[in-house]
Amino acid sequence: MKKVLIIIKREYLVRVRTRAFMIGTIVSPLFMLALIALPIFFATRGGGDRRVAVLDQSGEPDLFDAIRKSLASRGNPDEELNRRDPGVGSTNYALTRRVVAPGEDMNALQTEYSQKADKDPDSTYLILRPGGLDKIEPEYYAKNTSDFSIGTLERAINDAVSGLRLKRAGLDQATISLYTKRVELTRKKVTAGGGVSEGGRADFVVAFVMLFFIYMSVLIYGLFVMRGVIEEKQSRIVELLVSSVRPTQMMLGKVIGIGLVGLTQIGVWAVSALLLTTVGVSTFESRGMRMPNIPISLLVYFVVFFVLGYFLYATLYAMVGSTVSSEEEAQQAQIPVTLLLVVPMVIFNMIIANPTSTSSIALSMVPFFAPTLMMMRIAVVNPPLWQILLSMAIMIATILLCVWIAARIYRVGILMYGKRPSITELGRWLRYS
Amino acid sequence: MNVVELKHVTKRFDQFVAVKDLSFEVRQGTIFGLLGPNGAGKTTSIRMIVNIFAPDEGDVLVMSKHVSPELQPHIGYLPEERGLYKKMKIGDQLVFFANLKGVNSTEASRRVDEWLKRLELSDWKNKKPTDLSKGMQQKVQFIASVIHDPDVMILDEPFSGLDPVSVNLLKNVILDLKQRGKTIIFSTHQMEQVEQICDDICLINHGTQVLSGGLKEVKRRFGKNTVIMDYEGPDSFLGDDLVKHHNRFPNYSEILLNDGADAQEVLKRALAAGARVNRFELVEPSLNEIFIESVTGKASVSNGGER
Numbered sequence: 026m027k028k029v030l031i032i033i034k035r036e037y038l039v040r041v042r043t044r045a046f047m048i049g050t051i052v053s054p055l056f057m058l059a060l061i062a063l064p065i066f067f068a069t070r071g072g073g074d075r076r077v078a079v080l081d082q083s084g085e086p087d088l089f090d091a092i093r094k095s096l097a098s099r100g101n102p103d104e105e106l107n108r109r110d111p112g113v114g115s116t117n118y119a120l121t122r123r124v125v126a127p128g129e130d131m132n133a134l135q136t137e138y139s140q141k142a143d144k145d146p147d148s149t150y151l152i153l154r155p156g157g158l159d160k161i162e163p164e165y166y167a168k169n170t171s172d173f174s175i176g177t178l179e180r181a182i183n184d185a186v187s188g189l190r191l192k193r194a195g196l197d198q199a200t201i202s203l204y205t206k207r208v209e210l211t212r213k214k215v216t217a218g219g220g221v222s223e224g225g226r227a228d229f230v231v232a233f234v235m236l237f238f239i240y241m242s243v244l245i246y247g248l249f250v251m252r253g254v255i256e257e258k259q260s261r262i263v264e265l266l267v268s269s270v271r272p273t274q275m276m277l278g279k280v281i282g283i284g285l286v287g288l289t290q291i292g293v294w295a296v297s298a299l300l301l302t303t304v305g306v307s308t309f310e311s312r313g314m315r316m317p318n319i320p321i322s323l324l325v326y327f328v329v330f331f332v333l334g335y336f337l338y339a340t341l342y343a344m345v346g347s348t349v350s351s352e353e354e355a356q357q358a359q360i361p362v363t364l365l366l367v368v369p370m371v372i373f374n375m376i377i378a379n380p381t382s383t384s385s386i387a388l389s390m391v392p393f394f395a396p397t398l399m400m401m402r403i404a405v406v407n408p409p410l411w412q413i414l415l416s417m418a419i420m421i422a423t424i425l426l427c428v429w430i431a432a433r434i435y436r437v438g439i440l441m442y443g444k445r446p447s448i449t450e451l452g453r454w455l456r457y458s
Numbered sequence: 459m460n461v462v463e464l465k466h467v468t469k470r471f472d473q474f475v476a477v478k479d480l481s482f483e484v485r486q487g488t489i490f491g492l493l494g495p496n497g498a499g500k501t502t503s504i505r506m507i508v509n510i511f512a513p514d515e516g517d518v519l520v521m522s523k524h525v526s527p528e529l530q531p532h533i534g535y536l537p538e539e540r541g542l543y544k545k546m547k548i549g550d551q552l553v554f555f556a557n558l559k560g561v562n563s564t565e566a567s568r569r570v571d572e573w574l575k576r577l578e579l580s581d582w583k584n585k586k587p588t589d590l591s592k593g594m595q596q597k598v599q600f601i602a603s604v605i606h607d608p609d610v611m612i613l614d615e616p617f618s619g620l621d622p623v624s625v626n627l628l629k630n631v632i633l634d635l636k637q638r639g640k641t642i643i644f645s646t647h648q649m650e651q652v653e654q655i656c657d658d659i660c661l662i663n664h665g666t667q668v669l670s671g672g673l674k675e676v677k678r679r680f681g682k683n684t685v686i687m688d689y690e691g692p693d694s695f696l697g698d699d700l701v702k703h704h705n706r707f708p709n710y711s712e713i714l715l716n717d718g719a720d721a722q723e724v725l726k727r728a729l730a731a732g733a734r735v736n737r738f739e740l741v742e743p744s745l746n747e748i749f750i751e752s753v754t755g756k757a758s759v760s761n762g763g764e765r
Contacts, residue, residue: 031557039546260541265602268508268535269558271527440510453472 028270032278033285036253040286050290054297074117075167076148077178078138082125083153083161089122091185096120096178118178120151135166142168151178158190231323232377232404236397238291239331240370243396244363246287247338253279254346254439255355263439272436276347277428280339287335288328295324326403326413333420334396337427338366344431347438348446358445369397380406390416392423430455460522461486461610461641462507467516469502469665476502478665479516484610484643484658489636491656491673492645495753499665500645501538504612507643508535520610531560534608538615538645540599542587548598549574549583552605559606566605573601577627593620600628604635611635612643617651629655649746659745661752668752677742684743685713685721691733700724703747710737714747 040046079089096118125131138150149167156162163182165175191201254276257263266275341362349355369388376385380402389398389408395416402408437454438446446454462484469477477499484490494500505511506518509525520529543551549570556566574580577597587595596619604611613632617625633655636642644656652659652673659676661669669676688710696704696713700723703714715721721740728735743751 027560028558031554035546035554039543043545256544260544261537261539262541262543264537264540265535265555265599266558267505267510268533268537269530269555440505457471 029274029278029281032270032275033282036279036282037285040249040283041289046286046290050293054294074119074147075174077118077120078148078150079120079122080125080131080134080138080150080152081122082127082131082155083157084155085153085158085189087189088153088158088161088185089120091189092182093120095181095185095188118181139166142166158186158193161186229377229405232401233373235323235327235404236369236373236401239327239334239397239400240366242287242291242331243334243338244366246283246335247342247362247366248359249283249286250280250339251342251346251355251359252352253283254343254435255349255352258347258439258442259351267440272439273432275439276340276343276432276435280336280343284332284335284339288332291328291331323404326400329417330396330400333417333424337392337396337420337424338362340424340427340431341365344427344434344438347431347435348441348451350442350445354445365393366397369394373398373401376401377405381408386412390419392416392420395420433457459486460484461520462490462643463517463519463522464503464506465517465519467503467506467513467518469499469506469511470514476665477506477513477662480662480665480667481516482660482667482670484641486641487636487639488657489632489642489644489655491652491659492643492662493647493649493652493659493749494662494668498662500662501614502665503662504535504537504614504643504645507610507612508533531606532609534603534606534611536600536603536611536613536616538618542595542598542602544587547584547586548579548590551587552598552601555602556605559608561606569605569607570601573605576631577601593624596620597624597628600631608640610641610643612645614645615647616644617646617648649744649749653745661749663753669748673745677745677748680743680748682721682740682742683715683717684741684747685711685715685724686737686739686741687711687713687724687728687735688737689728689733689735691728692731693733695727695731695733696724697727700727703751705747712744712747714743 079092081089123134125134135152138148141148142150146168149165152164152166154162154164165178167175187205188201191204192198196204257266257275263275270278342359345358345362346355349358372388376388376398379385385398385402386408388394389402389412391398399408399413399416403413433455434451437457460483464480464482467477467480468475480499480503482490482492492500492503502511506513507520507525509527509530518525520533523529542548546554549567552570552573553563553566556569557563561569570583571580574583577600579594579597579601582590582594582598587598590598596616600613600616603613616628616632620628629651632642632644644652646652656673658672659670660667671679693704693706693711700716700719701713702716705712713724715724725735725738
């Protein structure tokens, strides 16, 4: 057991210390974070004060005040009218009214304000064309028109206009607030045994992301194991190792060590994803995107299914690696194993469309498909606990069988060079003492 | 005391019999030469001693115990085909190999420094194998097989690919280990090296023993039937009736005589033929000669009595 630990340590450290791992683990989430955060950062950075000169041709005396009031009431639910203000950016709009008399030269005025805006990015202007409340088409002129906070201005104008229209129809403020009160749909998920739980808004997205993550990580880390075995075999390090360690210990140490590398990477990603969501969640929500609500139990299942799936496939990949002499040979030899892993990716649509059908249940019990398909069913429908446990039990039994077979093939394979063994030869290897 | 013993050991792979009823003993504190042509069963025998394979029949005893994982820390094995992790520093690899043999990390790094210094590799401790020459890698592999201070060492072609200076360095290390009471099983195709350092030898072919015993005794068994002669002139005087085998080297000739042939007769004929003889010596056959003759079945001396 101590020897297995020594091997686990080597396999782990040697991979974690590589530049590729550092880049893959730390830089890539940072990069993703930057990719999402930077535009938001720059868009909201504006902040500060923005002077808006309102060139008012509307002839509506109350409109300007209504807009100003609406802008000032941001975040105050009682004053809000049919809107959910994002609060993106802390831009303060300072509105000044410039009433345009009917006879004035609008073009000259616009040129004047445009020049001002050109010199000073914080100086902008809004044109309210004549036409009254019913035909209002406000125009906003600014150096930067991709500023997220412009949405705030737009909604404020909308609220002001709707408010004035309702008032004109004879409603008082209290009635208006009552009638336009926003309604929210609460989604509750029916769980096993008839219970009810929160969430379920983004089940499909979560299910797909988890399916994909398990598939990718099992494939990538499984192939790492195979490559590791081939490296030791090709460079004849095994010859030095076998006089110190049993081949089974070598194989288990390698599989576990690389698995821990995978868990480390997933862990780092999970933490950074968590940070990303806590930092970015308000931003996303304000823009109408609901972040999926992922229950802890789902994350636990994810880790369990990743570990089981990885163990199953890594063992098979280790076995394949021990029977070949080069990476080129391995490309061919690993196809059957990889195909087993790919099948769920091809049929997952069927499962997600009808996750409780007999065929879906049966497929999610097949040990080679369970890591992906059962995971997906858990994310979508909360299958009965016995099904989840059964699939785990079947997987564990299969893993034990595979470890037994792989270990016997491995111990012979790592010392055999040259021709790839046939299936009959592999069968004979199983019986060697 | 015998440190390693094989008793009537047989190992089969399917229909192929790699080792057949093989027996030999290795005495403590000696260097034992395990010889044989390619495919004779040397590696299979060694793998049974280091507990990689189990014998189908017979017993393999190390320090009077059947081989088991518990014995592995006492055995050091330098395989013929060997390698290092490409992406791991030399020092780290050696500590890793020592750890696997049960040496703790502090002690292991102390020993690594000591060995690297001894084999003149100290500057390479933090380099990766790809930065080292093949010879240097060989020396590192040697260290990996002795880092845990084993009682029994099995060295398969330890000198291959080394320059003469390194060969000498390593040879002295091996002789020093022997001095300290370590037992060494040495496998090679370089017969001169065997003659230089081995006490006992065992020659196997097709999985069975052909020849075994003390090196001196084995050679004596073949008798002084070889003439080393340095001469100038034609070699037509060497008639078939006297000479069984003739190796003409640039500086001298090695002449293996027929059974019962008289060496003096060779000298007489040479002089009669007008050759100038600078050196004439009657010696035991070289191990190389014994090896070739034993393996090709042309041995002139029966070795049946000794077995």
